[in-house]
Amino acid sequence: MNALRNKVQLIGRLGQDPEIVTFADGNKMAKFSMATDDSYKDKEGQKVERTYWHNVVVKGGLVKVVENYVTKGQEIVIEGKLTNRSWDDKEGNKHYITEVFCNELVMLGSK
Numbered sequence: 001m002n003a004l005r006n007k008v009q010l011i012g013r014l015g016q017d018p019e020i021v022t023f024a025d026g027n028k029m030a031k032f033s034m035a036t037d038d039s040y041k042d043k044e045g046q047k048v049e050r051t052y053w054h055n056v057v058v059k060g061g062l063v064k065v066v067e068n069y070v071t072k073g074q075e076i077v078i079e080g081k082l083t084n085r086s087w088d089d090k091e092g093n094k095h096y097i098t099e100v101f102c103n104e105l106v107m108l109g110s111k
Contacts, residue, residue, distance in 0.1 A: 008080060018070055036054065083101055
């Protein structure tokens, strides 16, 4: 039996320009939010549209592509894996976040 895989593919638009983080060793990471849309009909037959927001993290060679070519509002396709992490803030409150670690990215259309 094949092992279970953690893989997600999303098509959507950037909600903001990517944030580029440069580490002391010179490596970089890109972070941005991405919106995907969905629609369905409710019990009364009315169309309901929803927007879902995803936190995306890019590392490695793709950071240069994101840094130079990807901007707010642009439609892209990403593929990666879901990750979860948590942290405690200064007041001791626990925070949780789900992120997509992107390993493939395709730009669609024009900016």
